[in-house]
Each structure stands twice: as structure tokens, then as C-alpha cells.
Amino acid sequence: MSRVFLTRPLPESVIAAAEAHFDVEVRESTLPMKPAEMRAALALYDGVLPTLRDNFDAEIFEEGGHRCKVLANFGVGYNHIGVDAARACGITVTNTPGAVTDSTADIAMTLMLMSARRAGEGERVVRSGAWEGWHPTQMLGLHLGGKTVGIIGMGRIGQAIAKRCHHGFGMDVIYQNRSEKSLDLPATRMDSIEALAERADVVVVCVPGGAETHHLIGHDVFAAMQAHAHFINISRGDVVNEVALVDALKSGQIAGAGLDVYEHEPKVPPALIALENAVLLPHLGTAALEVREAMGMLAVENLRAFFAGEAPPNAVT
Template sequence: MTKVYMSRPLPERVQAAAAELFDLTVRPQTSPLSVEEMRTALREYDGVVPTLGDMFSAEIFAAEPSPRCQVLANFGVGYNHIDVDAASAAGVVVSNTPGAVTDATADTAMTLMLMSARRAGEGERLVRAGAWEGWHPTQLLGMHLGGKTVGIVGMGRIGQAIARRCHFGFGMNVAYHSRSPKTLDFPAQRKDSLQSLAASVDVLVIAVPGGDATHHLINAQVLSAMQAHAHLINIARGNVVEEAALIEALSTGQIGGAGLDVYEFEPTVPDALKAMENVVLLPHIGTAALEVREDMGMMSVANLKAFFAGESPPNKV
């Protein structure tokens, strides 16, 4: 029977579906795979379900040049932790789970936008600390999102879902920067450069894939172009933002605030960020809804099922 290795425990429904089809081994730990665990997975299993943090690099494949593993059915839309070229050279197909994460991730972006703009995290800390002395007219005055301009960096599925929520739900103006113009079902202005986008918006939302091409895309130059009241929102990958430059921009008042669900060196979050009141910090919960995680897992299982049936996985990358 086909042997499949799941690198983290997934929702019970997903595990049950996989166990019906395959000889399934579920690793009980929730931490990323070690180098030796990745090498063992490639050597001893026909298929592997990796996820964020399982760094299947070129070095891992070089150490296992003739793997038993034939497919990495990634649990997640992002796959920058897998060297797809090295996997292909080793005869390993890679798939992912697009679509299932779009709405949940867009909702998380809106959560961060509202929390950051309306100073909700700061307010909750005030209440929990027992320091709230009651309502008054100038307490915790934040930024109203209605009528403001949101800038989307990367107008793919998730970027468009965020933009729709902003335009139709909050009456916001939409601007964006992407490699090519998009045909959209809502009004949006495309900016020729990232700097011009950053300079023209009240909220800048990062929605690009991770990887070498977007590493430190948001750097000191981009942050310095932003308006002093503007907020930065990141629901993409942590290393898209140069964290040290962001800390500097926040601490000096160069930008108004930030909402982060991802971090450059996660799970490590700098003490400087944790000490700031003008930043909202979430523990990478972009897709953390049961239905969404089940859908993602079932897509991974469907990719495995198709592959071992001799078909192309529905979501081959």
C-alpha cells in the first residue's frame, strides 16, 4: 500500500480521508521537520504532506538524490519553503492548495486593517490591564477606513479578495501595483512603481507570494515613501518585509502603524515590536478556521489521490 507521511497533525477529517487511501503516518509534533526527518521522509515514503517551515531545499534533495518519495503535496498555497526546481530534478512532483485560503486570508487582512487603524489591540490591552477609566471624547482616536485609499501589493486571488472587501464593504478607493495590469470587476488604479503606490495610500497591504523575488520587497525605501499616518498590513510572508526597517519606521513615527500576521524570523518576534503600541501582532492565523484547514487538507489528499492514480494533481505547481 502507498506510504504517505504527514509532517504535522491535520484536522481529524483530513487524516481519516488520507488513512482510507494510504498507509498513513502522522508525525505528532507541530514544529517544522528537521533535516534528518526530511531526508527520512524522502527516503522511506511514497508521498509527503509538508507545510510551512518544512524546508525542502536543494541541499535536502542533494542529500537524497534518488528519493522513494514521488510527490510533495504541500498543505498551503505558499510553497517557497520547497525548492521546486530541485524537487523536479529529483523526480518529485510538488502540489499546493490554492483557492481554499483566499477568503480566510483576505478576512485576516481586514481584521488587521481594522485593529490597526482603530487601535483595537491597544484598547484591549488597556481594558485587560484594568487601566480603563471610562469613555471620553478623545480617547484612542484612530483612523476611519471609509473613503480612504488602500494600496494592494500583488493583485492575485488574495489581493483581489482584499480589494473587493475594501471597495464594496468599506467604500475605500483601491490602488495596486503588480507585474502586469489586471482585469478587475471593481474600480482600481494601477501604479507604475511600488514607491508611488506607497506614497499615495492610507493603508498598504502586502499580498505577494514569498520567495527570492519578493525578499525584502518592502524595505526602508518603500517605508520612507509612505505617509506618516499610513498603516502597513502583512498577510503574505514575513521576509517580504525588512523587519529592521519596519521597526525603525514605526519607532520614529515615519508611518502610523502596522498589522502583522507573519514575521521575518517567525516564530521569533522582536521585542521591539512587542513593546510598541502602534503595531498589531497575530500568530500567523491567516487560514486558522476549521473549515478552511479542512478544505486545504482535503485538497492535499486529492492531489495525492490523483497522482497515485496516474493523473496530474489538480494543483500541481
């Protein structure tokens, strides 16, 4: 029976599914693995189920002679894994797309509403005891109905957000993507991110992480946005230049921002925390039990298929 290492505690149903197929060991810590732990896991187990911030970069694979033959990532994003270096060592990498689409789109909508309607700021006022009661000009925000949403990256999650915005709020949809998308709703592809930023009332980033998208969003994009517009990031933290975002929020260049991810998470810049017009969530994109169970089951199925000599359904290519 293949030995498999789970790098974090997972829902009980997922662990039970893994134990039905493998000799399983679960690492009890909820913190990311240290380099020595990752090297040991590659040496001691046939398969490893890692997740976000378990940074299996190229250096981790340098020693060679690994017993591990598959890294079944728990999550759709895998920019924390050196895929080319793993492949050079004969290690297959898989991920869990599909299971996270709707839940991540829901968090994008949560952030859009919270930022546009100043919900986080309003809750802080109530909790502080400073609320003096309703009046006609109290905490006026942006009404989303009929506005324009600009989506950067029109993959599964981007399309799920577009459907919610169009069908749920009657919003016009514009998007920027490397290629034209065939969509089942009206949407206009923009020539550049800056052109999208100029037209959108809400800008949502849905691109994958990695070297190609590092600091994709910076001063130029925020300068192009309208002063009443809101910026939402549910992709990866380092897609955004956080210094540029703080500057844009402080100066009133944009009205607000909603973030579920951060450049150096869990560290969040104090300057960002201090801003009333920033909504900050602790990476809740897939934080629902049934979603985490679905992700885990996909990861287990990738492992099962690999060790059965089948093509894993979600191999990273």
C-alpha cells in the same frame, strides 16, 4: 497501497480521507521537521504531505535515490520547498490555492481595522485596569470608510481584499502588480510600489514569498508612506525588512502596522513586540477549521490524482 507521511497532525476528517486511499503515518509533533527527518521521509515514503517551515531546500534532496515521488504541500505558499531541486529528482510538488483566499483576506481586514482603530492597544488598556472611561479624544484612530487602500500583489487574495475594501468600506483601490489585472471593481494600477505608498492610507502586501520578493518592502517604501498610514502584511514575513519597519513605527514615519507573519517566525523581534502601534497575530491567516479541512482535502486530492496516474489539480510548475 502507497505509503504517505503527514508531517503534522491535521483535522480528523483530512486524516480519514487520506487513510481511505493510502497507508498513512502521521507525525505527532507540531514543530517543523528537522533535516534528518526530512531525508528519512523522502527515503521511506511514496508521498509526503509537508507544510510551512518544513524546509525541503535543495540540500535535503542532494543524496538522491528517493522513494518519495510527490510532495503535496499543505498551504498555498511553497517557498520552503526547493521546487527545482525536487523536480530534478523526479519529485512533483503541489500546493493548495483557492481554499485559503477568503480566510486570508478576512485576516487582512482584521489587521486593518485593529491597526487603524487601535484595537490591540485599547484592549491592553482595558485589561491593565488603566482605562479611566470614555472621553471625546480617547485613542483616536483612522476611519477606514472612503480611504484609499494600496494592494501590492493583485492575485486571488489581493482581489478578495480589494472587494472587501471597495464594497464593504467604500474605499478607493490602487494596486501594484507586474501586469494589468482585469477586475470587476474600479482600481488603478500604479507604476511602482513607492508611488502606491505615497497615495495609500493603508498598504497591504499580498505577494508570494521567495528570493524575488525578499525584503521587497524596506526603508524606501516606508519613507514614501503618509504619516497617518497603516501597513499590513499577510504574505510572507521575509517580504518585509523588519528593521526598517521598526524604525518607521518608532519614528512616527507611519502610524501603525498589522502583521500576521514574521521574518524569522516564530521569533518576533523584541523591538517590535514593545511597540504599541504594532498589531501582532500568530499566523492566523487560515486558522479556521473548515479552511484547514479544505486545504487538507486539496492536498489529499493532489496525492490521490498523482498515484492514480492523473495530473494533480494543483501541481506547482
